[in-house]
Amino acid sequence: GAGVSQSPRYKVAKRGQDVALRCDPISGHVSLFWYQQALGQGPEFLTYFQNEAQLDKSGLPSDRFFAERPEGSVSTLKIQRTQQEDSAVYLCASSTYNEQFFGPGTRLTVL
Amino acid sequence: GIQVEQSPPDLILQEGANSTLRCNFSDSVNNLQWFHQNPWGQLINLFYIPSGTKQNGRLSATTVATERYSLLYISSSQTTDSGVYFCAPLGSNFGNEKLTFGTGTRLTIIP
Structure with missing residues (x-):
């Protein structure tokens, strides 16, 4: 079956x-x-949803980061007023019984 | 939170060689996953192994939860095994669903 998908794969922002x-x-x-x-680092946790409920957002680095999953399926991670230190790969994972499966990631470059 | 240490940080081997990668973690865990991150950045699930031993082809893994370590064995290495290997335990605290990644072992297989 289909795995986790993410879009866009690459994003350049000013x-x-x-x-x-x-x-x-x-x-x-x-x-x-x-x-x-x-x-050069391992992935670091940002936030976690169970259905539409955001149960843990302790890893979000600042209030410029916001995530939602309004219908319990598709999720959007929004970053406002991007800064150079936000440049990274953003990975999404989903799970049903603990084992997490990852998408290909979105590489964000902030110029 | 859980601290994760992986060793060695880098490993260069000739094709056909065997290797053992180690993951130490600082606290009791409910789950532990091993991943292979390929050169394109995709995290590929290798094992979901909170305890015991599992084998999948040339790869096997053992987790000794009581001693807080896990090992990944790769036999008869192939060039396609190159990439970064991550272990990621999931803590045993109720409601703690996030994986904590180590810094990885970068494996390079030379033809």
Whole structure:
């Protein structure tokens, strides 16, 4: 079946612009996660949804980061007023019984 | 939160060689996953292994939860095994659903 998909795959933004990153989880997966991966590092947790409820947003680095999953399926990660330190790969994962499956990621470059 | 250490950080091997990658973690866990991140950045699930031993072809993994470590064995390495290997435990605290990634082992297989 289809895996986790993310769009766009690549995004270049000028400093100060807002961006929106989309994640389509595996059909039927209740849990959805966002992670941020800096160059040369392992992914780091940003936020977690169970259906439409955002249960943990402790990893969001600032109030410029906002995530939603209004219907319990597709999720959007929004970054307002992007800064250079936001440049990273943003990974989405979904799971149903603990095992998480990852999408290909969106590489964000902020100039 | 959980601390994760992976060793070695880098490993260069000739095609056909065997290798053992180690993951130490600082706290009790409900789950542990091993991933292979290929050169295109995709995280590929290798094992979901909270305890015990599993095998899948040339790869096997063992987690000894009571001693807080996991091992990934790769036998008869192939060039397609190159990439970064991550272990990621999931903590045992109720409601803690996020994976914590180590910094990875970068494996390079030389033909």
